[in-house]
Every structure is written in structure tokens, then in C-alpha cells.
Amino acid sequence: MSDRKRSVLRGQLRYLPVHILLILGGMVMLFPFVWQVLMSLSTNAEIQSVPPQFIPGTFRWENYVEVFQKLPFLQQFGTSLLITVARTLGQLVFCALAGYAFARMQFRGRNLLFGMLLAILMIPGQAYLIPQYQIVKSFGLLETAAGVVLPGLFSAFGTFLMRQAFMSMPKELEEAARLDGCNPWQTFWRVMLPLAKPSLFAVAIVTVLWSWNDLLWPLIVTTREENMPISVGIATLAGQYSSDYAVMMAASVMAMAPIFVLFFSMQKRVIEGLASSGLKG
Amino acid sequence: MTTTTTGRAAPTGKRRRSPMSVGAWPLLFIGPLLLGVLVFYYYPIISNLWTSFTATNAFGGDPKFVGVDNYVDLLNRPDLPSALVNTLFYTAVVLLGVPLSVVIAAMIELPGLKGRTIYRVLFFMPYLAMPVAIAQVWRIFFNGNFGILNQGLKAIGIAEPPYWLSTPGFAMLAVAFFGIWSSIGFNVIILSAGLKGISPELYEAASLDGASAWRQFRTVTVPLLTPSIFFLTIMTAIGGFQLFDGLYAMLGPGNPAINQSRSLVYLFYNEAFVQQNKGGGAAIAMFIVLLVGIATAIQFWGQKKWVHYE
Numbered sequence: 001m002s003d004r005k006r007s008v009l010r011g012q013l014r015y016l017p018v019h020i021l022l023i024l025g026g027m028v029m030l031f032p033f034v035w036q037v038l039m040s041l042s043t044n045a046e047i048q049s050v051p052p053q054f055i056p057g058t059f060r061w062e063n064y065v066e067v068f069q070k071l072p073f074l075q076q077f078g079t080s081l082l083i084t085v086a087r088t089l090g091q092l093v094f095c096a097l098a099g100y101a102f103a104r105m106q107f108r109g110r111n112l113l114f115g116m117l118l119a120i121l122m123i124p125g126q127a128y129l130i131p132q133y134q135i136v137k138s139f140g141l142l143e144t145a146a147g148v149v150l151p152g153l154f155s156a157f158g159t160f161l162m163r164q165a166f167m168s169m170p171k172e173l174e175e176a177a178r179l180d181g182c183n184p185w186q187t188f189w190r191v192m193l194p195l196a197k198p199s200l201f202a203v204a205i206v207t208v209l210w211s212w213n214d215l216l217w218p219l220i221v222t223t224r225e226e227n228m229p230i231s232v233g234i235a236t237l238a239g240q241y242s243s244d245y246a247v248m249m250a251a252s253v254m255a256m257a258p259i260f261v262l263f264f265s266m267q268k269r270v271i272e273g274l275a276s277s278g279l280k281g
Numbered sequence: 282m283t284t285t286t287t288g289r290a291a292p293t294g295k296r297r298r299s300p301m302s303v304g305a306w307p308l309l310f311i312g313p314l315l316l317g318v319l320v321f322y323y324y325p326i327i328s329n330l331w332t333s334f335t336a337t338n339a340f341g342g343d344p345k346f347v348g349v350d351n352y353v354d355l356l357n358r359p360d361l362p363s364a365l366v367n368t369l370f371y372t373a374v375v376l377l378g379v380p381l382s383v384v385i386a387a388m389i390e391l392p393g394l395k396g397r398t399i400y401r402v403l404f405f406m407p408y409l410a411m412p413v414a415i416a417q418v419w420r421i422f423f424n425g426n427f428g429i430l431n432q433g434l435k436a437i438g439i440a441e442p443p444y445w446l447s448t449p450g451f452a453m454l455a456v457a458f459f460g461i462w463s464s465i466g467f468n469v470i471i472l473s474a475g476l477k478g479i480s481p482e483l484y485e486a487a488s489l490d491g492a493s494a495w496r497q498f499r500t501v502t503v504p505l506l507t508p509s510i511f512f513l514t515i516m517t518a519i520g521g522f523q524l525f526d527g528l529y530a531m532l533g534p535g536n537p538a539i540n541q542s543r544s545l546v547y548l549f550y551n552e553a554f555v556q557q558n559k560g561g562g563a564a565i566a567m568f569i570v571l572l573v574g575i576a577t578a579i580q581f582w583g584q585k586k587w588v589h590y591e
Contacts, residue, residue: 012395018388019396025385026403028462032418033406039421048427094314101310113311120322124523124573126549126566130332130559131325154317184306213411215526216546220554235413238420239533245421252414259409267402274467275474 040064040249047245063250070240070247071233072226073254080229081258082145083218084211090153091207092200099162100188104174114163120156133220143227148218152211158203161277165199166192202273212259230255333563344560351564363541364548367453371528371544372521374457375464379513382468387502389469390476392484401473408466416459416530420446423455423531446532449541456524456531456542463527464520468513475509476502507588515580522573525550545569 012019035054039047040063042056067073101107102114132151141147169192177187193200215231222228225236234255238248263270333351335344355361389400407415422428425444434442443451479502487497503510524544532539543551545565553562 008395011393015391015394018391018394022385022388022396022400026400029403029407029466032415032422032462033410036415036418039418047421050427050432052427052429052432094317097310098314101307105307105310107307110307113315116323117318120318122574122577123326124519124566124569126523126546127329127570128322128325129549130553130563130566131328132321133554134328134559135320135325151321154314154321156318156322159314184310188310209409213413213526215413215529216550219529220550231411231413234411234417235529235533238413238417238530239535242533242535245417248417252411252417255414256409256411259411260406263409271401271405271470275470 036249037253039246040253042246042249044244044246047249060246063246064254066247067251067254070244071237071251073230073233073251075226076228076230076233077254079145079148079227080212080231080255083148083229084208086145086149087152087211088204088207090149091155091158091203094153095155095158095162095203096193096196096200097188098159099164100166100192102159102163103166104192105184117156117159121160129217129220132217136221141221143222143224145227145229147221148229151217152207152214155203155207158207161199161203162196165196169195198273198276201269202277205270205273206277208262209259329563329566332559333567334560336560337558347560351560352567354561355564355568360540360543360548364543364545367542368522368524368544368546370453371457371460371524372518374454375460375517375521376514378461378464379468379510379517381461382465382472382513383503383506383510385465386469386472386476387498390473392481401469404469405466407463408470410463412459412463412526413530415463416527419455419459419462420531447536447538449538452532452536452538452542456528459527459531460521460524464517468517471513472506472509475506479505504589508590511580511584511588515577518576518580519573522569522576545572 038054038056041059041061042053042063043060046053046056102110128151136142136147136150139147139150141150173191173195174187177191182190213231214229215235218229218232219235222232225233228236234248234251237251241247332344334346334348336347336350337344385404388394389397389404422430423445425431425442425447428445430445431442445451445455483501483505484497487501492500523546525546528542528544528547532542536542539547546569549562549565549569552558552565
């Protein structure tokens, strides 16, 4: 072993108790995921066995096939995708535009409007749900993805984040753009928006996570299996086939997979984005 | 917070108004959001308040104004106290996750620690998980007959461990455990970011003074983290008062313990969308707004005593 390696090892040795605690804690965090994958490949008898059997005798891939027989899985998965993409794009557009105006344009009532927008954040979501449901119903959008998407297109929190981002940018850039003959739209689109990428990413991450995993609102808007996003689909499956554990697990693994693929493909940026979304609050 | 507040430009006499502020531009930028917010947030909050003073009979028809009847009904509900207690209990338990997260984050961010990224990812994973999907694992973990928790308890000599998910009280405990497990990741991310903002010189100075690691944690780390801790306390409390997903996922509508294990939001959901009593549901929503408002106000009032801003 080289000297350098040895000294690194000695350095970590003083952290041994810390490593032990963190590994134990990390196992508690990781264990449900690993176990879920294992159960998704087990038989129901294996899942219910005493003493517990964690490793299945043979991998039962049929559980995954069965998901598609018990649930319109593809359709629900597609609905979830559609809802998540639409909400994220919508929030990016509306929040960036409004955030820019609140940060950089002077107009009458700006502070009052912004204050009223922030007030939305103080009020728990349940206070909006019944009227939102009635509005969506009156638009004839119950049981549709559009109905699930609509209220979530507009976010006070996202606007707040974008405003913070634009406020921290040097004013000289705008002056320069203006002298070059850009109108406010061109200044925003060509000069300022590209600089706000980290905050746009933060808004996107928060929205993607929330949209994909959201339960209460889509549970209210959709009642027919073929119209539900996958979160509601899983809840319904759990209610109907409460003892068919293996299939539940297979469906759950597939429902969570996209978020984890997304996360592991850009892990560092996701963590940074979320950290910034909290710090600026 | 960074120094972002530029505010309004200083008055510069007769300077021409910038083209950024003239004409329809601000409206074009804000209009779309404003319209959406008016329709889906401002109008609903007023409409909800109005609805809470009305009643609709079971056969439809126009809502009738009934004054404070819905609120009187709400306060007389036999299941209100248990929903309130369950919600407060759950909130208290998930709040315990905040100090726990401070310890975890402080360990992960120790200078020179190897494997930091892996730890960060491990603790963060539960936050990403769809609650209703990952809850299926915890349902099996807590299962009364074959769950590994009870198998473990039996192994260490507890002959009759509880049926966690079908016994009121124990069911809330299981839901709260799930809540803590899910929330630690986000806490750790926010606290880690806060920790990075603490200058290493403070620790060096403390070590020179002979302060132990524990003393440094208490006298340097925790005080300087209080703004992040305060933010998390507020967010966790607000989230706790709005418990729904975790409860619905863990217990589900068919669970025998659900009647005693409802949270306020579950009560709201059930009243407004299962029983189809919009007036009663709207009153519960206003009750939740009031409760969250009071809890948040108390915390903002209390922060003066313990939050240090630089």
C-alpha cells in the first residue's frame, strides 16, 4: 500500500464512528428500495414467509407482466408524463416571464402585486381545492390530463425563485442590450434568460418531482382508471388487490423508475438546484 | 441570502424613463401568470370562504347561505378531536426529523470525510420516491402477521407485538415513521448547503481554543445554521399539518383503523370529495388555514429567541 493511501486511511480512521453511523443510517434509507425490487421478483408466499425470505428462489419477471393486466399501466404512465412535462414547461414560461418583470420592470402596483402573489404561499393548498375542482368541472375538464395540469401551471414559488435570480444579475447587461437596440422581449430572451439557467433548472426539478408524485389533486380530478396518472393508479391498485404484494411492488418500481433515472443522470445538479430553491426561500 | 436587493433605482432627476417600464411590456410579461393566479388561486380562496357559509342538499341545486352552521357542525364533530390530535402528533414527530437531520448533515459535511457524495445520495433517495409507491414496502415492514418488524420483536421475546397498521395510535406511529424517513433527505440537502456557508476559519479558531468536536458543533455549527433550521422547521410544520399522501398510502380507505387515524386533510378530503359535502369541506379547509396560520405566527414570534442572522 502506498504512503499516500495509508495516510488517507489513517485520516478516515478517526472518522470511523461517523462512518459507522452514516452507513447504518444510509442502510435505513436504501433498504426499502432494494427490498422493493427483490419483492417485485418474488412470489406472494415468499413475501409473506416467516422467517423472512429476502432473496427470491427464482426471479419472477411475470409480476411485471401482470401489472399490465391489472392496471392500464402504459396509459397511466403516459398521463403522468404528459402532466409532468406540461406543468414543468408551463411553470418555466409563466414564472420566468413574471419573475423577470417583477425583478426588472417598473410599473404601478408592482410591489402590491408581488406581495399578493407571495400571500398564496402562506395559505395551505386545501383552501383552493374545492373551488379549483368546481372550475375544472365547469370547463368540462374532469377526468382529463388538462384538468389535472391546469392549476399547477401557475406557481408563486417558481415566480419568487425566478425573480430572485433576475435581481442578482448585473444591470449593465440590460443597458448594453438596450443600447444595441434590443426591445424588452429580446433583452429577456437573448440576454437575461440564458443567464438564469440554474434557477430555471431548480424550478424544473421542484415541479417535476411534485407533479410526478402528486396524489391528492389527481385523485380528486380523475376517478376512472384509464384517466388516472400513475400515482393514483398505484393507490387504486393497492386498494383493489391489497394482498397481491408482488404485483404491487412491480408496479411501484416502474412508477418510481423515471424519477430515479433522471436523478442519477444529473445527480449533482439536482441536489444543487434543490438546495438553492431552499436557500432563497 | 445574497445581496440581491437592488430595489428601485435612485431618483436621478430628469432621466428619461427606461423603455423597460413603458407601454404594455410589463403586462405582457406578467399577464399570463396573473390570469392563471386570479382564476386558480385568488378567486378560489374567496369562493372557498363563501362556500364554507353555504350548504347544498344531496340532490344538487343552488347552495343556500347557512351562516356559520358548517363551522358549528365542524366543532361538534366527534371525529374532529382525534383528527386534530393525529395531525399534531404527526407534525411533532416529523419535526424531530429536523434535529436528526442537523446531526446527519454535520457528519456528512465533516472536512475531509470520504464517501460524502454516496452518503448524500443515500439520504436523499427517500425524498425522490413517490410516497404512495414506496409506502407499499413500509406496509409490509409493519404488517402485523408477517412483517419483519414484528418478526424481529417476536424474536427478542415480545410475544404479541401490535398490529401496527390496523390499531389506531400504532397506525399513526407507523405513518409518522414513514414521514420522518421521507423528509430527512430534503432537510439534509438544505442543511448541507447552509453548512458550506460557514467559514472554516471559525472552526480553526475554535480548535485553537481547544474546543472539542462536540463543543464546536454546539457553539459554531448549530448557531450559524439556525436560519436554515428555522426555514426547515416552518416547512416541516406546514407539511405536517397537511398530512395526506403518507396516510392515504399507508392506511388506505379500507383500513379498519382509518376512522381513528384521520388527519385534518383526510377529514377534508373525505367530507368534500367522498361525502360530497362541499360546505362542510370548505369549513374544514378554513380551519386548516387558521391552524397553519397560528402555528406559523408562533414560530415567527419565537424565532427572535433562537435564530441568529448574520
